[in-house]
Amino acid sequence: xxxxxxxGFRLATGAFALVLILIVCAIGFELTRQSMLSIRKxxxxxxxxETWDPVSGEFGAxxxxxxxxxxSILALLIATPIAIGIAVFISELCPAFLRQxxxxxTELLAAIPSIVYGLWGIFVLVPFVRRLEAxxxxxxxxxxxxxxxxxxxxxxxxxxxxxxMVIPFTSSVAREVLRSVPAAQREGAYALGATxxxxxxxxxxxxxxGVIGSIMLGFGRALGETMAVTMVIGNNPRVxxxxxxPQYTMSAVIANEFTEAADPLYLNALIEIGxxxxxxxLIVNALSRLLIWSMARSATRTVPVAAAVETAA
Amino acid sequence: xxxxxSLAALSVAALSxxxxxxxxxxxxxxxxxxxxxxxxxxxxxxxxxPDVQINYQSQGSGFGIQQLTQQxxxxxxxxxxxxxxxxxxxxxxxxxxxxxxxxxVPVYNIPNLKADLKFNGTVxxxxxxxxxxxxxxxxxxxxxxxxxxxxxxxTVVHRSDGSGTTYIWVDYLSKVSPEFKSKVGVKTSVNWxxxxxxxxxxxxxxxxxxxxxxxxxxxxxxxxQNKISYGSVQNMDGExxxxxxxxxxAAAASAAANMPADFRVxxxxxxxxxxxxxxxxxxxxxxxxxKDKAQAKTMVDFLKWALKDGQKYCADLGYAPLPANVVQxxxxxxxxxxxx
Numbered sequence: 001x002x003x004x005x006x007x008g009f010r011l012a013t014g015a016f017a018l019v020l021i022l023i024v025c026a027i028g029f030e031l032t033r034q035s036m037l038s039i040r041k042x043x044x045x046x047x048x049x050e051t052w053d054p055v056s057g058e059f060g061a062x063x064x065x066x067x068x069x070x071x072s073i074l075a076l077l078i079a080t081p082i083a084i085g086i087a088v089f090i091s092e093l094c095p096a097f098l099r100q101x102x103x104x105x106t107e108l109l110a111a112i113p114s115i116v117y118g119l120w121g122i123f124v125l126v127p128f129v130r131r132l133e134a135x136x137x138x139x140x141x142x143x144x145x146x147x148x149x150x151x152x153x154x155x156x157x158x159x160x161x162x163x164x165m166v167i168p169f170t171s172s173v174a175r176e177v178l179r180s181v182p183a184a185q186r187e188g189a190y191a192l193g194a195t196x197x198x199x200x201x202x203x204x205x206x207x208x209x210g211v212i213g214s215i216m217l218g219f220g221r222a223l224g225e226t227m228a229v230t231m232v233i234g235n236n237p238r239v240x241x242x243x244x245x246p247q248y249t250m251s252a253v254i255a256n257e258f259t260e261a262a263d264p265l266y267l268n269a270l271i272e273i274g275x276x277x278x279x280x281x282l283i284v285n286a287l288s289r290l291l292i293w294s295m296a297r298s299a300t301r302t303v304p305v306a307a308a309v310e311t312a313a
Numbered sequence: 314x315x316x317x318x319s320l321a322a323l324s325v326a327a328l329s330x331x332x333x334x335x336x337x338x339x340x341x342x343x344x345x346x347x348x349x350x351x352x353x354x355x356x357x358x359x360x361x362x363p364d365v366q367i368n369y370q371s372q373g374s375g376f377g378i379q380q381l382t383q384q385x386x387x388x389x390x391x392x393x394x395x396x397x398x399x400x401x402x403x404x405x406x407x408x409x410x411x412x413x414x415x416x417x418v419p420v421y422n423i424p425n426l427k428a429d430l431k432f433n434g435t436v437x438x439x440x441x442x443x444x445x446x447x448x449x450x451x452x453x454x455x456x457x458x459x460x461x462x463x464x465x466x467x468t469v470v471h472r473s474d475g476s477g478t479t480y481i482w483v484d485y486l487s488k489v490s491p492e493f494k495s496k497v498g499v500k501t502s503v504n505w506x507x508x509x510x511x512x513x514x515x516x517x518x519x520x521x522x523x524x525x526x527x528x529x530x531x532x533x534x535x536x537x538q539n540k541i542s543y544g545s546v547q548n549m550d551g552e553x554x555x556x557x558x559x560x561x562x563a564a565a566a567s568a569a570a571n572m573p574a575d576f577r578v579x580x581x582x583x584x585x586x587x588x589x590x591x592x593x594x595x596x597x598x599x600x601x602x603x604k605d606k607a608q609a610k611t612m613v614d615f616l617k618w619a620l621k622d623g624q625k626y627c628a629d630l631g632y633a634p635l636p637a638n639v640v641q642x643x644x645x646x647x648x649x650x651x652x653x
Contacts, residue, residue: 054475055498122519130523149466153509153520235473235510246509252473256512259373260475260501262399267379 028278035272037265046272052237054257059269061276063237067247068277071155071229072222074243075162079222080215083167084204087174087214092200103175110168118231121161126152126232129160133244148244151234156243158233162222170218177210178203209292216288223281226251250277335364337611342370343377343390346477346532347595350413350630351390354623358615365611374477374501381407381598387608389598392477393484393501394577406601408650409576410616410643411594413624414565414633416533416556417481418543418591422521423448423463429555431456433547434489434582434590440528441469441486442493443507448526456547463526469508470520470529475501478514481593482530485581533561534631546591549584560589561633569638576646592633602651610652617647 032039038046042059049060090102130152140146148154181203189199204211226249234246235256250273261267348371355367370376374391381389382403394409419432436452439445445452449462472479480501487494497503511517514535521529522541533556536543545555554560567585568578582590597616603609620643624634635643 051504053504054502055500055504122516127523149468151468151509151524230473230512231516235512236505236508256474257502260375262375262378262501
C-alpha cells in the first residue's frame, strides 16, 4: 500500500516538474512561431545589424542586445561587492539586535515596484548623474568610456539603478547560503589559528557555489528588468561604449513599442527580440549552472578550509 | 452552513437581476490620447442610459487596430488613420469616425529665457534631424528677433514609446521637410537620428525640465494641465500661432472643406488663418457591417450623442471640439452602419 502511494506521489510531482519543462518549451515555440516573418526576412542578420527603423521595416537587434548585456554586467560589477558585503555583515559580524532590522530593510528594497525605482531614477538619480558627468575631468571625457554630452539619462544611470535593484536579491540569497555553512567550518578555521577575516573567507569559500548562484540570480534579474531601466537609459538604439551615451535594452523596446506596433513585420520583429532575450537568458543560466557544477566538482577534491586558510595566509 | 449557501445563492440572483439581462456591454480598445474624454463620455452616457456599459482599454493605437482586425473588440480607436494595407487585412470594411482633436506642442528648457520662442517647421525638422545643434543657431535667431539665445547645445528629446503623439509630430515634420520625410518618415515609432527618448508625456517633460538646453514635444493637454510653457509654430499662412482649443479647431475647420468621404485625413500643416499647424483628429474605428446588430445600434446611438452633446466636455479636458460641418458629415456616415 505504502509503495503504491509512493508511486502515486512520485508520478504527481513528476507531472508538475514536467509541466515546467513544457511551459519553457511552449514559450520558446510560441515566440519562434510568432516571429517567423522577421526570422525569414532577416535571418541571422537580426542579431548583428544596428538599424531599428519601423518606418522602412528594417530591424536589427544588436543595439538592444548590447544595451542589455552592457547594463546588466555593469550593474553586476557595482552590485556584487556591496551585496556580498551586506550578506557577510549580516550573517557573520552583525550584532544580534541589528540583524532583524537589516534583513527586513534589504527585503523591503526587493519589494519596491520597479516603476517606483524608475520615478526615483528620473527625479533624483538622473540629475545627480548629470552633475557627476558634468564634473568629470576633461582628460577622462576624451576617452571612449566617458565621451558625449552629460545628459544624465544613459548607460550609467541605468547601471546604477539596476545595481540598486539587484542588491537585495543577491544579498538575501548569499546571506542564506552563508548561514547554511556548518559551524564546524568556521570552528575548524579558528582551530587552525585563523583570524576572523580568514574564517569568513573560509566560510565564503565553502559556500562559493551558492554565492555564485546568488550573483547569477541578480544577473538574471538585471537582464529582464524593464520599467525602471527604460525610464533612465535614454532609449536610443545605438551601440556605444560610452557610459554617458543614451542606449536601449531588449525588454525596454518591447515594452515601449509593442502596443503601437500595428503591422505584422514590426510586431514579429518585436517578438523576435523577446525570443533573443529568452535565448540569451537560457545561455546565461546554462553558463552559470556549468560554472557552479565545475566548482562543485573541484570542491570535492580539495579540503576547503585548509585551502582557504592557506591562501589567506 | 446551509443558510450561508442559500444566502449566497440569493445574492447572486439579486445581483444578476440588478444587472439585468438587457444590459448592453460593449468593449473597445486603442489609443491612449483620447482616453480621458472617452472615459468621461462612457460614464456620462452610462448615467443617461444605465443599461449601456462601454468598456475601453487604452493600450495604444496599434493595440486598437490589431484587436479590431481580430474582432476581439467591438470598436477600436487610433491617433493615426489605418493604412490601406491594414484596412485590407481586416475581415470587413472599417469606418473612421473623428471624435475630437488634439495638438502637439514644442516644449523647451532655456535658462533665464523670458519670452516664448517661435519656431517654424524647417527649424523643428532640422533640430530633430540633428542638423541644428545649438540654440544660438542663425535659423532660430532669425525667427526670434530681439531674444538673446544662449550658446548652449540643444538636447533633443523624443518619445521612446510608440505613440500617436509621435505620429502627429513626425507627420508634420515630414510635410514641411522633404529631408525629414526621406530620412525618418511617419509612424508611431521612428528611427530618430538624434536625441534621447523619454517614456510617455511625463518622461519627455521630466527630461526637458531637468536638462538645460533641451527641446521636446508633448500633447497640448499635457502641457496645459501641467502648466508647461510652450512655443508657437509658424503656420502655412506665415502667422506664428500658439496651440489652443481655438487654433486647433480652426485647423479642423480648414481641413473640413477637403474632407475625404472616409475621414482619413491628416490636418497637420493645414492652410488658413489662425490655424495651429501640428493638430490632428483622433478616430474611433468601427466595422461598417458589424456582426452584432444590437451592439451596433447601441454604438451608433452613443456616437450620435458623443458627436453632439458629448462635445461640450472637450474644453474642460483640453481637447478641441469637432467643427459643425464635420459633425454633420459624420452623422450622414453613421447612417450607413448596418444596424439591422
